[in-house]
Amino acid sequence: LNETVQTFIEMTEKKQFPKIKSELLEMNCTDIAYLLSDIAEEVPEYLPLLFKLLTKELAAQTFVEMDNDLQMVLIKSFNDKELAGILNELYIDDTVDIIEEMPANVVKRIVSNTDSLTRAHINEILKYPKDSAGSIMTIEYVDLKADMTVKDSFAKIRQTGVDKETIYTCYVTDANKVLIGVVSVKDLLLSSYEAKIGDIMETNIIFSVTIEDREEVVTKFKEYGFMALPVVDRENRLVGIVTYDDAMEVMSSESEEDFQKMAAIIPDNVDVPYLKTSSVSLWKSRIPWLMLLMISATITGWIISSFEDALAASIALTAFIPMLMDTGGNCGSQSSVTVIRALSLGDIEFRDILKVLFKEFKVSLLCGVTLAVANFVKIYLVDILLIGTPGVSVEVAFVVCFTLALTIVIAKLIGCSMPILAKRIGLDPAVMASPLITTLVDAISLMIYFLIARSILNL
Amino acid sequence: LNETVQTFIEMTEKKQFPKIKSELLEMNCTDIAYLLSDIAEEVPEYLPLLFKLLTKELAAQTFVEMDNDLQMVLIKSFNDKELAGILNELYIDDTVDIIEEMPANVVKRIVSNTDSLTRAHINEILKYPKDSAGSIMTIEYVDLKADMTVKDSFAKIRQTGVDKETIYTCYVTDANKVLIGVVSVKDLLLSSYEAKIGDIMETNIIFSVTIEDREEVVTKFKEYGFMALPVVDRENRLVGIVTYDDAMEVMSSESEEDFQKMAAIIPDNVDVPYLKTSSVSLWKSRIPWLMLLMISATITGWIISSFEDALAASIALTAFIPMLMDTGGNCGSQSSVTVIRALSLGDIEFRDILKVLFKEFKVSLLCGVTLAVANFVKIYLVDILLIGTPGVSVEVAFVVCFTLALTIVIAKLIGCSMPILAKRIGLDPAVMASPLITTLVDAISLMIYFLIARSILNL
Numbered sequence: 017l018n019e020t021v022q023t024f025i026e027m028t029e030k031k032q033f034p035k036i037k038s039e040l041l042e043m044n045c046t047d048i049a050y051l052l053s054d055i056a057e058e059v060p061e062y063l064p065l066l067f068k069l070l071t072k073e074l075a076a077q078t079f080v081e082m083d084n085d086l087q088m089v090l091i092k093s094f095n096d097k098e099l100a101g102i103l104n105e106l107y108i109d110d111t112v113d114i115i116e117e118m119p120a121n122v123v124k125r126i127v128s129n130t131d132s133l134t135r136a137h138i139n140e141i142l143k144y145p146k147d148s149a150g151s152i153m154t155i156e157y158v159d160l161k162a163d164m165t166v167k168d169s170f171a172k173i174r175q176t177g178v179d180k181e182t183i184y185t186c187y188v189t190d191a192n193k194v195l196i197g198v199v200s201v202k203d204l205l206l207s208s209y210e211a212k213i214g215d216i217m218e219t220n221i222i223f224s225v226t227i228e229d230r231e232e233v234v235t236k237f238k239e240y241g242f243m244a245l246p247v248v249d250r251e252n253r254l255v256g257i258v259t260y261d262d263a264m265e266v267m268s269s270e271s272e273e274d275f276q277k278m279a280a281i282i283p284d285n286v287d288v289p290y291l292k293t294s295s296v297s298l299w300k301s302r303i304p305w306l307m308l309l310m311i312s313a314t315i316t317g318w319i320i321s322s323f324e325d326a327l328a329a330s331i332a333l334t335a336f337i338p339m340l341m342d343t344g345g346n347c348g349s350q351s352s353v354t355v356i357r358a359l360s361l362g363d364i365e366f367r368d369i370l371k372v373l374f375k376e377f378k379v380s381l382l383c384g385v386t387l388a389v390a391n392f393v394k395i396y397l398v399d400i401l402l403i404g405t406p407g408v409s410v411e412v413a414f415v416v417c418f419t420l421a422l423t424i425v426i427a428k429l430i431g432c433s434m435p436i437l438a439k440r441i442g443l444d445p446a447v448m449a450s451p452l453i454t455t456l457v458d459a460i461s462l463m464i465y466f467l468i469a470r471s472i473l474n475l
Numbered sequence: 476l477n478e479t480v481q482t483f484i485e486m487t488e489k490k491q492f493p494k495i496k497s498e499l500l501e502m503n504c505t506d507i508a509y510l511l512s513d514i515a516e517e518v519p520e521y522l523p524l525l526f527k528l529l530t531k532e533l534a535a536q537t538f539v540e541m542d543n544d545l546q547m548v549l550i551k552s553f554n555d556k557e558l559a560g561i562l563n564e565l566y567i568d569d570t571v572d573i574i575e576e577m578p579a580n581v582v583k584r585i586v587s588n589t590d591s592l593t594r595a596h597i598n599e600i601l602k603y604p605k606d607s608a609g610s611i612m613t614i615e616y617v618d619l620k621a622d623m624t625v626k627d628s629f630a631k632i633r634q635t636g637v638d639k640e641t642i643y644t645c646y647v648t649d650a651n652k653v654l655i656g657v658v659s660v661k662d663l664l665l666s667s668y669e670a671k672i673g674d675i676m677e678t679n680i681i682f683s684v685t686i687e688d689r690e691e692v693v694t695k696f697k698e699y700g701f702m703a704l705p706v707v708d709r710e711n712r713l714v715g716i717v718t719y720d721d722a723m724e725v726m727s728s729e730s731e732e733d734f735q736k737m738a739a740i741i742p743d744n745v746d747v748p749y750l751k752t753s754s755v756s757l758w759k760s761r762i763p764w765l766m767l768l769m770i771s772a773t774i775t776g777w778i779i780s781s782f783e784d785a786l787a788a789s790i791a792l793t794a795f796i797p798m799l800m801d802t803g804g805n806c807g808s809q810s811s812v813t814v815i816r817a818l819s820l821g822d823i824e825f826r827d828i829l830k831v832l833f834k835e836f837k838v839s840l841l842c843g844v845t846l847a848v849a850n851f852v853k854i855y856l857v858d859i860l861l862i863g864t865p866g867v868s869v870e871v872a873f874v875v876c877f878t879l880a881l882t883i884v885i886a887k888l889i890g891c892s893m894p895i896l897a898k899r900i901g902l903d904p905a906v907m908a909s910p911l912i913t914t915l916v917d918a919i920s921l922m923i924y925f926l927i928a929r930s931i932l933n934l
Binding site: 184201205264265296302311335341346349352368391458 | 505660661665696698699720723749754755770772775786801808813814820822827837838845849850853910
């Protein structure tokens with residue numbers, strides 16, 4: 017790729033614009049966007065120069081594929097006529113996506129350079145709540161009427177289809193814009209030209225409501241494998257569609273956010289690639305949870321402090337603290353991640369909490385017994401017989417292993433129930449992931465450890 | 476839903492089959508699959524009874540949507556003619572998916588009940604490596620020739636399209652089956668009937684090779700927003716296509732697997748919902764990593780043992796171990812998760828390792844200084860002035876905070892470099908996620924802690 021970038025920079029230096037243009041027009045919009053980004057990194061002022069060589073349609077497609085910062089550079093380099101030219105070629109949902117990421121002065125220029133109809137549509141989509149079905153839909157679709165024939169429908173698609181994001185699923189509405197059916201182009205192609213849409217349309221429609229969460233939209237795509245999903249308002253009037261490529265994008269950014277939450281990172285709004293994110297903004301998204309978790313970990317410290325006499329009497333107990341803490345944390349996060357995923361896939365709900373607790377209890381018993389036995393054997397063979405670590409006796413081994421088994425049971429029960437409870441009270445279950453649960457499990461397991469040690473070892 | 480299940484069970488008891496049939500035929504295949512699963516849970520013997528009421532096409536679609544265990548029950552209830560009837564309606568990639576999950580005796584029955592052409596195709600797909608593009612493709616697509624007109628193409632689609640999984644993207648091949656172009660039904664619909672396919676087809680084709688990893692296929696879908704991606708063999712001959720719904724499924728199961736790996740769970744092959752997974756199989760997928768991590772955590776224990784004299788001299792040091800371990804673990808997993816995602820999105824590669832290390836170094840300095848200062852203030856105000864915890868002095872606070880800052884830097888450097896190195900040597904970066912890094916960071920941070928304590932506090 018680097019060679020291509022160099023070649024283009026040299027051609028631009030030599031002002032070989034017709035040659036550059038013909039080479040660019042051979043390429044795919046995604047690849048042009050990559051190429052222009054790479055060129056802009058080397059010679060920023062070449063970006064608008066090369067971009068203006070593209071045909072209107074290709075320019076719009078390429079524009080959508082670019083990072084927000086490059087889009088902003090381009091918008092600033094456009095005069096109003098050029099900006100309007102690009103905007104008129106964009107699908108409305110793409111324009112909305114761009115507007116949502118731009119600073120206010122750029123938004124004003126964008127909105128004032130679109131025609132009044134588009135502007136009305138943009139405002140309509142913008143007013144839906146963030147992360148709702150309404151905010152990710154496009155209002156460009158083909159709508160048909162029940163009394164049209166297949167032939168009429170093809171005529172309508174030919175006439176209006178070029179501007180629609182997908183023509184493959186057409187929607188049938190009545191006089192009040194209420195959605196009454198769906199028909200695919202495949203059905204149209206495989207029916208006779210004289211057939212009535214009303215007779216071939218599917219009337220059992222799966223749809224979303226504008227205010228529905230976008231995650232539910234994705235779930236429907238995954239369940240039913242649609243190419244597009246109609247979005248209706250509260251009166252069942254068709255107001256837009258979500259296409260499969262937007263659903264895919266939501267899917268990948270939702271799982272991205274879940275990953276971040278599980279690693280105690282506050283998710284960013286903007287999709288900036290890692291190497292382009294500034295250190296300060298990485299710090300900002302990482303420090304809040306670190307700070308909170310550090311403070312809550314001091315509680316565990318206080319628990320240790322209050323058993324200092326027990327520890328002083330049997331200093332060997334300290335050596336097992338990391339193993340107990342780590343295993344408890346790992347067991348807790350295994351359960352919480354499993355349950356968080358099951359919640360987000362819709363496999364379990366609040367009413368299943370007892371079933372989940374019982375299942376995790378059984379699993380934790382199996383894991384607890386396995387690990388406790390393995391650990392007992394290891395302490396006996398290695399620490400006692402082989403090394404002869406001072407202070408480590410069969411009683412100590414028993415205390416450690418009993419604590420380990422109890423910790424695992426408690427960790428798994430906490431790990432599986434916290435996400436369900438969080439969801440119940442309207443919090444995001446992913447926030448209840450490993451770090452928070454680990455901190456809680458640490459405190460509880462150390463308390464158990466010292467209480468058991470005190471009573472068994474008579475400290 | 477429960478009411479619907481009850482109504483259907485009652486209708487079945489009363490043998491009102493015509494009524495049941497007409498109600499089922501109104502429903503969507505996904506919903507029928509859910510309904511039948513719920514009925515099968517209550518009265519298992521009703522499943523084949525109700526399933527046989529479906530029309531051939533709907534039966535096939537519903538069959539694909541069911542869990543493997545229900546599919547197996549149904550296959551056992553079919554006679555050979557019924558089985559062949561269903562199999563002939565399935566798309567080949569769905570048949571392959573089913574075969575891959577079934578025990579050998581069932582596979583034998585399935586394969587012997589498909590016609591010889593289908594059987595040849597099934598074997599062809601089955602022989603591609605697991606998780607390759609070839610293993611997820613379907614061989615059912617519409618292929619056109621460059622010298623056909625748009626009218627010819629529509630005739631071909633009408634004639635063969637009903638069996639194809641997607642007709643919306645058609646592929647143009649030459650006499651040797653080499654892929655030379657792509658044309659969408661949208662382009663066909665918007666061109667004149669006399670236009671030649673060779674003139675309107677897109678010749679700049681994005682494709683996959685059969686042996687490519689399925690994750691790369693998904694990356695292409697995400698980048699280019701395709702509806703289908705052609706798959707070619709090493710001689711550029713078209714052998715199949717991957718459709719967007721299969722790409723979505725791969726995407727969601729790949730991110731599922733990443734979540735599991737990050738939580739120290741060995742990913743399962745089969746997509747069984749949580750509540751239907753047996754406790755023993757949950758145990759099997761969780762115990763190996765727990766065992767490994769428990770064993771490696773004992774190394775941390777030995778480090779503590781070897782500094783027992785220092786600990787005995789200043790028992791207050793013990794109280795800060797959980798906070799140091801937890802913060803180190805959290806910092807490490809923040810970095811590792813960020814880098815693992817950036818790797819899987821293609822944002823960074825091995826050659827960026829120095830850039831990544833430098834960026835994480837800067838972030839870790841920011842985080843380290845912030846947390847160390849906050850912690851110093853907390854120890855001074857709370858532990859020393861307010862509570863007056865015995866053994867906690869300004870020197871101890873200094874040791875703890877200095878260790879904390881160093882731990883954070885080391886945790887972030889390990890957390891960001893391990894996944895990149897893992898990928899370099901051909902391992903899955905996700906395996907290097909939080910738990911393994913936590914264990915490593917624990918050992919290093921405790922060693923630093925005691926070394927610093929020894930030299931500053933003269934223990």
